[in-house]
Amino acid sequence: MKNTTGLCNWFSSVFPRLVIWSRFPGLICWAAVSIGIITFDLIPIESLNILPSMHKFYIIKIVSAMFSFSIAVFSHSRKVRFIIFFLLSLLYCTLRSTEHHCVSSLLNNIQTLRGSHRISGYIISSPVPVKQGYRFLVKCKTASFDSANILKGKVIQCTGKVSPVSCGKVIVYGHCKAPRKALRSWDFNESRVLLSKDIWAKMAVDSIYIISSPNPLKKVAEQFRERVLTVLDRLSDPAHRAILRASFLGESEYLTDEIKESFRKSGIYHLLAISGLHASMLIAATYIFLALFPVSKRVKHIMALVVLWLYQLFIGFIPSLFRATIMATLIIGSFLYQKKNYSLQSIGLAGTLWLLHSPESLFLPGFQLSFSATIGIITISPVLNRLVPEIQSATADYVLSRIIATFNISFSGFLSTLPVLIFHFGSISIFGLLANLISVGVMTLNMWSFFISLFFETIVPSVSSGCMKISALMMDLLIWVSKLADRVPWCVVQMDKPYVEMLFGYLFFLIGFISIDKKYTMNYLKWCLPILALLFPAISLLKTNYDKIYLERFCSKNCAVVAVCWPYRGVWILSSDSGYEFERLYNYSIQAWIRHLRNVQVEKILFFNNTSSAEIIETSPEASIKKIKCSSRTVLVNPAAKPEKAISLFTSFKSSNKDIIFKIETKSQRINFCFSDSIIYYGMLNGSAYRIASFPSTFSFSVP
Numbered sequence: 001m002k003n004t005t006g007l008c009n010w011f012s013s014v015f016p017r018l019v020i021w022s023r024f025p026g027l028i029c030w031a032a033v034s035i036g037i038i039t040f041d042l043i044p045i046e047s048l049n050i051l052p053s054m055h056k057f058y059i060i061k062i063v064s065a066m067f068s069f070s071i072a073v074f075s076h077s078r079k080v081r082f083i084i085f086f087l088l089s090l091l092y093c094t095l096r097s098t099e100h101h102c103v104s105s106l107l108n109n110i111q112t113l114r115g116s117h118r119i120s121g122y123i124i125s126s127p128v129p130v131k132q133g134y135r136f137l138v139k140c141k142t143a144s145f146d147s148a149n150i151l152k153g154k155v156i157q158c159t160g161k162v163s164p165v166s167c168g169k170v171i172v173y174g175h176c177k178a179p180r181k182a183l184r185s186w187d188f189n190e191s192r193v194l195l196s197k198d199i200w201a202k203m204a205v206d207s208i209y210i211i212s213s214p215n216p217l218k219k220v221a222e223q224f225r226e227r228v229l230t231v232l233d234r235l236s237d238p239a240h241r242a243i244l245r246a247s248f249l250g251e252s253e254y255l256t257d258e259i260k261e262s263f264r265k266s267g268i269y270h271l272l273a274i275s276g277l278h279a280s281m282l283i284a285a286t287y288i289f290l291a292l293f294p295v296s297k298r299v300k301h302i303m304a305l306v307v308l309w310l311y312q313l314f315i316g317f318i319p320s321l322f323r324a325t326i327m328a329t330l331i332i333g334s335f336l337y338q339k340k341n342y343s344l345q346s347i348g349l350a351g352t353l354w355l356l357h358s359p360e361s362l363f364l365p366g367f368q369l370s371f372s373a374t375i376g377i378i379t380i381s382p383v384l385n386r387l388v389p390e391i392q393s394a395t396a397d398y399v400l401s402r403i404i405a406t407f408n409i410s411f412s413g414f415l416s417t418l419p420v421l422i423f424h425f426g427s428i429s430i431f432g433l434l435a436n437l438i439s440v441g442v443m444t445l446n447m448w449s450f451f452i453s454l455f456f457e458t459i460v461p462s463v464s465s466g467c468m469k470i471s472a473l474m475m476d477l478l479i480w481v482s483k484l485a486d487r488v489p490w491c492v493v494q495m496d497k498p499y500v501e502m503l504f505g506y507l508f509f510l511i512g513f514i515s516i517d518k519k520y521t522m523n524y525l526k527w528c529l530p531i532l533a534l535l536f537p538a539i540s541l542l543k544t545n546y547d548k549i550y551l552e553r554f555c556s557k558n559c560a561v562v563a564v565c566w567p568y569r570g571v572w573i574l575s576s577d578s579g580y581e582f583e584r585l586y587n588y589s590i591q592a593w594i595r596h597l598r599n600v601q602v603e604k605i606l607f608f609n610n611t612s613s614a615e616i617i618e619t620s621p622e623a624s625i626k627k628i629k630c631s632s633r634t635v636l637v638n639p640a641a642k643p644e645k646a647i648s649l650f651t652s653f654k655s656s657n658k659d660i661i662f663k664i665e666t667k668s669q670r671i672n673f674c675f676s677d678s679i680i681y682y683g684m685l686n687g688s689a690y691r692i693a694s695f696p697s698t699f700s701f702s703v704p
Contacts, residue, residue: 124139452464
């Protein structure tokens with residue numbers, strides 16, 4: 001007992017901030033809700049076929065959830081609060097899963113019905129252009145195929161060639177279906193992404209009929225949006241209009257692929273998405289504007305909150321803006337009531353409220369990047385500032401400390417979002433550390449000019465026009481900074497998906513770094529950094545399997561692809577199409593599979609067409625792409641490009657319409673695969689004992 005008490009006292013003295021943070025109710029609740037959501041995600045509840053029976057106890061679960069929430073809020077015990085919020089998150093996830101299961105079952109059953117589906121409801125979003133036409137959201141009131149009113153009150157994402165002219169009551173005709181679920185661990189989970197936005201179904205719209213006009217509040221929102229678009233029309237460059245649409249209205253659909261790619265490579269793409277930075281710009285502009293009038297500080301605080309919440313309701317509930325709104329409300333509220341506010345307490349409360357609203361967001365990069373960046377800036381930057389040595393000259397020390405402090409904010413955000421970026425996107429932008437030092441200030445001036453232009457649009461149009469010219473200059477500077485990344489070598493570093501052990505190791509390192517007592521900080525870095533430098537390569541070597549062949553099949557409407565990973569980590573890709581369909585599959589599915597395998601590289605890409613020839617595109621890091629023509633639709637090659645591996649493998653490929661026949665021969669076995677639309681036939685030993693596997697499937701087998 002004495003040893004345990006002494007160990008706890010030692011831990012508290014070395015990591016004092018962890019003890020302080022454990023007393024924040026907001027952080028405790030956030031941690032409990034997050035662990036509950038992760039626990040529920042690990043339970044294969046759908047495979048147990050118990051969700052339909054759970055629907056009978058819907059009211060009981062709601063009452064239990066409300067009772068648990070009341071106990072957790074009014075309880076002063078940290079342990080009780082943690083347990084209750086953990087159980088509350090499990091109950092809420094069960095409610096969401098029950099509803100989602102019922103909706104999915106309904107939508108899957110109607111796929112056999114002939115004719116179009118009819119849905120009546122209210123349009124709750126402005127239409128945005130997509131490749132299929134226009135996309136908008138409809139809150140369902142009734143559906144022709146839903147006699148049990150399962151879809152009542154649910155949001156449906158509609159896509160059609162016709163754009164609705166208002167946000168009133170409508171009737172839409174088309175075909176409704178459930179969003180696509182992730183079939184594999186690395187696959188894109190459309191269902192989870194849409195459900196995190198409270199979207200339960202998709203609909204391809206054939207026609208739309210408007211029944212009534214929007215309500216007065218919707219009319220005010222539409223009028224404000226029309227004013228925004230009128231101001232944006234003053235910009236002659238479509239790229240400028242697209243940037244402001246994305247950063248103020250949240251409509252990123254107007255951004256070109258070139259702008260998206262350049263902003264990603266330069267590490268400033270976050271400026272194009274509405275976040276806490278944009279909320280702080282709006283609040284600062286409100287305070288500056290109110291400073292022109294003789295009003296009290298209390299009135300200024302209240303007006304700033306009103307403006308921020310009106311903007312929140314106008315844009316809608318997205319994780320980054322919601323987090324910033326909750327934090328700003330708590331901070332400004334502390335000024336109103338003369339109470340001390342803790343930033344981590346505020347972000348914990350914001351995270352708890354958002355996850356109780358949308359538990360699926362916990363697994364998505366938007367939520368993770370928004371909250372991790374904010375936590376990193378709050379906790380890491382003060383520690384980095386303490387490590388800066390003082391300069392004897394007071395003037396030089398003041399100037400240098402301000403410059404370094406600005407860089408430390410950017411570096412703190414980089415360190416905290418590093419595992420999220422690598423895990424989800426496989427790349428990090430080194431150039432962004434410096435680009436953000438310029439771009440954040442430029443974007444602030446851009447948004448302030450835009451706010452002034454909005455205010456003077458109907459009062460003094462000439463002032464509005466002048467402000468938009470300033471805004472255009474700022475956006476030209478932003479685009480110039482983003483394109484500098486193409487000239488800087490190693491601006492973007494590509495990395496494979498990290499192992500879970502690596503993520504936890506890095507996470508524990510950061511937690512120790514920001515919570516350790518300042519007198520132990522340098523010793524902590526001297527010991528932990530070399531350990532991490534040795535641990536990560538060791539984990540990668542131990543977990544990489546060099547004696548298996550992996551096969552995976554991908555398909556779209558008009559394209560079938562088979563990917564093979566050989567024991568020496570070279571990847572061959574066989575495709576029946578070399579156009580847009582293949583490019584889409586490669587960008588969204590094949591690259592994710594390659595990152596999931598880790599430590600591999602694309603070695604050959606083979607395109608099969610309907611003619612009597614097959615085109616092989618061979619890629620290698622050392623050489624440029626080479627095109628080779630073969631005279632037969634059957635290609636015989638030897639994948640053992642590295643003789644030192646001592647692996648004797650021979651392969652044969654054939655293409656027949658969408659089917660790809662694939663054969664592997666080794667010294668002791670021969671395996672044939674036939675990849676068709678929905679099933680995979682495979683057998684061993686001269687084609688005997690054929691087996692059938694449902695799509696999708698991943699095959700792996702050892703090589704002698």
